[in-house]
Amino acid sequence: MPDHSPGAGVRVRDLTKRFGSAARPAVDAVSLDVRPGEFMTFLGPSGSGKTTTLNMIAGLEGVTGGEIRIGDRDVAALPAHRRDLGVVFQQYALFPHMTAAQNVAFPLRRRKLPKAEIAERVARTLDLVRLGDHADRLPRKLSGGQQQRVALARAIVFDPRVLLMDEPLGALDKKLREQLQIEIARLHRELGVTVIFVTHDQEEALALSDRIAVFNEGRIEQVGTASDLYERPATRFVAAFLGDSNAFEGTLSGGRLAGDGLDLRAPATDLPDGSRAALIVRPERLRLSGAPGSGDNAVSADVTDIVYQGAFRKVLIRFGNGGAGCVREAIGALSDIAPGDRVTVHWSPDHAVLVPA
Amino acid sequence: MFVVPMARLAWLSVTTPETGLANYRDVLTDGVSLTVIWRTLRMMLVVTAVCLLFAYPYAYVMTVVPPRTRAVLTTIVLLPFWTSLMARTFAWVVLLQKGGPVNDALAALGLGDVRLAGSATGVTIAMAQVMLPFMVLPLYSSMRDVDRALVPAALSLGARPAVAFLRVYLPLTLPGVAAGTTLVAVLSLGFYVTPALLGSPKESMIAQLIAVKVQDVLDFGAGGALSLTLLVVALALLGLVARFVRPGAALGMSDEGDRR
Ligand SMILES: Nc1ncnc2c1ncn2[C@@H]1O[C@H](COP(=O)(O)OP(=O)(O)OP(=O)(O)O)[C@@H](O)[C@H]1O
Ligand SMILES: [Mg+2]
Numbered sequence: 001m002p003d004h005s006p007g008a009g010v011r012v013r014d015l016t017k018r019f020g021s022a023a024r025p026a027v028d029a030v031s032l033d034v035r036p037g038e039f040m041t042f043l044g045p046s047g048s049g050k051t052t053t054l055n056m057i058a059g060l061e062g063v064t065g066g067e068i069r070i071g072d073r074d075v076a077a078l079p080a081h082r083r084d085l086g087v088v089f090q091q092y093a094l095f096p097h098m099t100a101a102q103n104v105a106f107p108l109r110r111r112k113l114p115k116a117e118i119a120e121r122v123a124r125t126l127d128l129v130r131l132g133d134h135a136d137r138l139p140r141k142l143s144g145g146q147q148q149r150v151a152l153a154r155a156i157v158f159d160p161r162v163l164l165m166d167e168p169l170g171a172l173d174k175k176l177r178e179q180l181q182i183e184i185a186r187l188h189r190e191l192g193v194t195v196i197f198v199t200h201d202q203e204e205a206l207a208l209s210d211r212i213a214v215f216n217e218g219r220i221e222q223v224g225t226a227s228d229l230y231e232r233p234a235t236r237f238v239a240a241f242l243g244d245s246n247a248f249e250g251t252l253s254g255g256r257l258a259g260d261g262l263d264l265r266a267p268a269t270d271l272p273d274g275s276r277a278a279l280i281v282r283p284e285r286l287r288l289s290g291a292p293g294s295g296d297n298a299v300s301a302d303v304t305d306i307v308y309q310g311a312f313r314k315v316l317i318r319f320g321n322g323g324a325g326c327v328r329e330a331i332g333a334l335s336d337i338a339p340g341d342r343v344t345v346h347w348s349p350d351h352a353v354l355v356p357a
Numbered sequence: 358m359f360v361v362p363m364a365r366l367a368w369l370s371v372t373t374p375e376t377g378l379a380n381y382r383d384v385l386t387d388g389v390s391l392t393v394i395w396r397t398l399r400m401m402l403v404v405t406a407v408c409l410l411f412a413y414p415y416a417y418v419m420t421v422v423p424p425r426t427r428a429v430l431t432t433i434v435l436l437p438f439w440t441s442l443m444a445r446t447f448a449w450v451v452l453l454q455k456g457g458p459v460n461d462a463l464a465a466l467g468l469g470d471v472r473l474a475g476s477a478t479g480v481t482i483a484m485a486q487v488m489l490p491f492m493v494l495p496l497y498s499s500m501r502d503v504d505r506a507l508v509p510a511a512l513s514l515g516a517r518p519a520v521a522f523l524r525v526y527l528p529l530t531l532p533g534v535a536a537g538t539t540l541v542a543v544l545s546l547g548f549y550v551t552p553a554l555l556g557s558p559k560e561s562m563i564a565q566l567i568a569v570k571v572q573d574v575l576d577f578g579a580g581g582a583l584s585l586t587l588l589v590v591a592l593a594l595l596g597l598v599a600r601f602v603r604p605g606a607a608l609g610m611s612d613e614g615d616r617r
Contacts, residue, residue, distance in 0.1 A: 060509045080512040081521075087513035093506035097528050106524075110515035154514065 007194030008071035008161035010034040010057060015066035017052050025064065026052045028218035034196060039188050041205040042198045044215030045241070050198045053215075054164050057196065059083045070162060081110070086155030086193075088165040092147045094139040100126065100150045101135040107158040125157040126150075129183070145176040149183075156187065162194045169204065181207055202242060214238050230282070235355050239280045246286065246325035246345075248279045248299065249357050257354070260321040265296040269354045276357035283328040285351035288315065288335040289344045298346035301325065303339050317345065363588075370581030380582035390566065390583060397546060397562045398590070400480065404545045405538050407485040408492040412537065415489075416496035420503075434493045437486070449483040480562075484545055491544060492537040499533025539598050543591050 011034075017027040027049040034040045042050040055061035057068055059080035068075050075083055094103050101122050108118045126132050129149040139147055148168060155163060168184075169177040185208055188195050199205055205212050206226045214221045214229065214237070222234040233239035239247065250259030253273050257266040264279055271277055301317040304324075308314075313334065315327040327345060329335065337343055370380050384390040419430050437445060452459050503526065511521035547564055567587075571580035 055509075058509075058513055060513065079518075080509070081515050081517055083513075084515070085513060087510065089506045089510060091504065091506060093504060093510035095507060095511075095525055096504075106511070106516070107514035110520065158515070 006161070006192050007037040009036045009038075009069075010162060010194065010196065011067075011069040012053075012057070013067040015053065015056060015068065016064045017049075017056060017061065018064045025218050027056070029066070030218075030220050032213055032220060032223060034194060037192050037194055039185075039195045039197065039208055039210045041209040041212045042196065042215055043200065043202065043205045043212050043241075045200060048215040049218040050200075050215050051166055054166055054196060054198055057162075058085055058087050058164050060087075084158070084160050086158070086160035086163040088148075088151050088155045088163070088168045090167040090170045092139070092144075092151045092171075094147055094150055094154075096139050099136050099138055100131060100142065100153075103139070103150055104154045104157050107154065111158060121157055125153045128156075128187070129153045144172050145180060148172065148180060152184070152187070156191060156193065159191075160193065162196065163188075164196050166198045167200070168197075169201075170199075177204070184208065214241060216241075232353055233280060233355060236278055236280075236357065239278075239353075239355060244283045244326050244328075246281045246283065247323070248319075250277065250279075251275070252277050252354075260323075262299055262321065264299070265349060267349060267352050267354050271354065271356060277354050278357045280353045280355055281347045281351060283314070283326045284312075284330075285347050286325075286327040286345045287347065288327055288329070288337060289346065290335070290337065290341070291344060295346070297349055297352070298344050300342065300344050303337055303341045303343055305339055306337075317343070366581040366584055368581075369577045370585055371578075373576075373578035373581075380578045381586075383579060384582050384586055390586075393562065393566045394586065394590070397564075397587075400484070400562060401542050401545045403481050404484045404488060405492075405541045407481060408488050408541050409534065409538060411485070412489060412492035412496055413534075416493050416500055416533075419493075419497050420500045434490045437490060445487060446483060449479070449486070453479045453482065484548060488541045488545060491540040495536035495540065496530065496533040499530045499536075503529045535598055539595055542594055542598070546587060546591050 010032075012030060012032045015027055015030045016025050018025040030049070030053055032040075042053065044050055052061060056063050057070075059075065059078060063076070070083065070085070094100075095106065098106070104122045104125055105118050108121060113121075123132070123135070126135055129152055131146060131149050131153065134142060134146060134150075139150065142150065148171075151168070155165075165184075169180055172180065181204060184195075184197075187193075188208075197205075197208060209226065211223060211225055212229055213223045216237050222229060222238045224232075229238055229242050233242070233245075236247065239245040248257070248260075248262055248264060250257040250262060250264070252266055252269070252271055252275050255266055257264045257277060257279055266277070266279065269277070299319055301319045303315060304318050305316040306313055307316065311331055312328050313331065315329060315337070317325050317327060319325060325345070335343075371378065373380075384394075415430070415434070419427050422430065451457060454460070507525050507529070508521050511525045512518065516524065548562065567580050567583045570576045570583065
């Protein structure tokens with residue numbers, strides 16, 4: 001497209017939302033910096049405050065406390081219709097009494113653009129989402145995927161600097177979802193717009209995002225790239241929410257983590273001596289060996305089950321202390337074990353992460 | 358069931374007391390009939406408008422409150438169905454009469470001695486209350502079907518709240534408006550009890566006039582002519598409303614609606 005609108009940064013400080021007299025705030029002092037042009041995903045379980053945060057940024061939900069800046073502007077005093085943000089809703093929210101083209105024209109007409117320019121932009125944007133030939137259809141005559149494309153077109157046609165999407169693909173089946181993911185990634189690249197994208201689908205988050213903010217109970221647990229979150233989770237929650245993990249709990253002292261019959265070497269950490277912590281190791285970072293034993297970076301375990309998953313197999317284990325875990329082995333590097341065997345799992349110290357318990 | 362008496366009425370209106378259109382000529386020329394028809398139409402418009410004014414926000418509130426509050430609101434609307442029309446109208450007579458609580462309240466507010474009972478204002482108030490459920494329920498049912506995300510979507514796209522209402526919410530609730538106004542308009546045309554009890558004899562409505570002709574004067578021809586005139590007016594109104602507010606087809610629908 002000829003006229004790019006480079007995205008704006010979004011800066012959120014101590015953003016808080018309390019509904020009525022609820023005991024726990026729905027959003028609790030969230031702070032976050034989204035860089036201009038970045039694709040940021042809010043990922044978290046249901047009820048963790050993703051939608052509420054997004055709606056406060058959009059101006060569709062009142063703010064209990066905190067600050068939101070879009071670009072260099074504090075938007076506290078700006079009502080939703082003056083924030084100039086594109087918003088895509090989960091259930092499309094197309095106006096059912098208007099055709100696809102009228103839906104896409106709606107934001108342009110609110111901005112009082114000349115008729116010819118509106119027509120030209122609507123046509124161009126519908127082409128961009130490959131719906132050029134469906135301009136005159138009412139939404140109910142379009143498939144779910146097509147409706148979501150219209151919603152997308154409507155949200156970008158006025159060149160907003162930030163595009164907010166709340167589970168835009170949640171109502172679509174898997175195949176369509178993957179197709180639209182590719183399309184959204186392409187639009188993000190071509191338009192250079194800042195995107196904040198809400199999902200509770202991990203794979204979707206990993207596939208699309210520059211960075212991911214993991215929400216839990218109204219707070220952000222960690223913000224980082226997919227590999228940051230996976231390789232260096234900051235909390236137990238992040239470790240458990242993204243993929244499988246093995247956790248060993250204990251008390252820190254003098255560079256060691258002890259407890260539950262284990263005495264492991266602790267990775268470097270800011271946590272003070274005496275605090276409870278958990279050592280996290282991802283399943284594919286564990287190695288199995290036949291002989292039982294334990295050590296600085298090793299514990300013994302019983303094999304409970306083995307599950308084949310295409311190019312990998314998953315070995316489910318139970319540690320001496322009763323905790324469950326798993327090891328992922330690539331086919332071609334399989335160890336010679338069977339369910340019921342007693343084994344040792346060990347890891348390289350670089351691959352262990354310490355988080356507060 | 359309905360056609361036979363109507364046909365008989367039509368027959369009577371052109372045969373009694375003598376064959377011809379004399380009865381209809383009378384409706385147009387006797388001075389009283391036309392005045393009454395005009396007064397009835399005016400009353401109908403006012404009652405319908407008052408109903409719509411109260412019912413639209415009321416029905417909207419019903420769609421946004423939690424279920425328990427909604428149950429209470431629904432009960433309040435339906436309350437009139439549980440008491441008889443006579444009882445309610447008499448209640449209004451008591452409330453609105455000279456020296457009644459409403460009169461006193463208005464006087465206390467410094468609005469002076471407002472005449473309510475025995476006046477068109479009194480009839481309007483009482484009729485609007487009686488008709489409210491017929492307006493609220495169709496409105497509520499069409500509002501309930503409007504996706505709750507649409508107005509926020511309109512706002513996010515740059516529409517001021519008033520514009521979001523006019524271009525998105527209102528057009529989608531027009532079917533309910535059409536159904537409600539038609540019901541109330543037609544019902545208030547044929548309304549007899551309330552105007553008879555609360556209105557003044559000098560301001561009688563068409564239903565009373567028909568009753569007088571048929572019951573007191575036993576002039577079935579004139580009664581029939583009036584009734585048919587009323588029916589034709591009612592049908593014409595129905596047609597008009599249906600034409601204006603074809604479900605969904607209005608304001609926001611056409612591209613031209615926006616032109617300045
Ligand atoms: N209008 C409201 N009134 C009261 N509580 C609300 C309201 N909206 C949201 N909440 C509460 O706020 C919390 C956060 O909700 P929110 O919708 O932001 O979660 P979410 O992360 O988007 O979840 P999901 O993945 O299910 O969409 C929840 O506990 C929810 O019950
Ligand atoms: Mg949500």
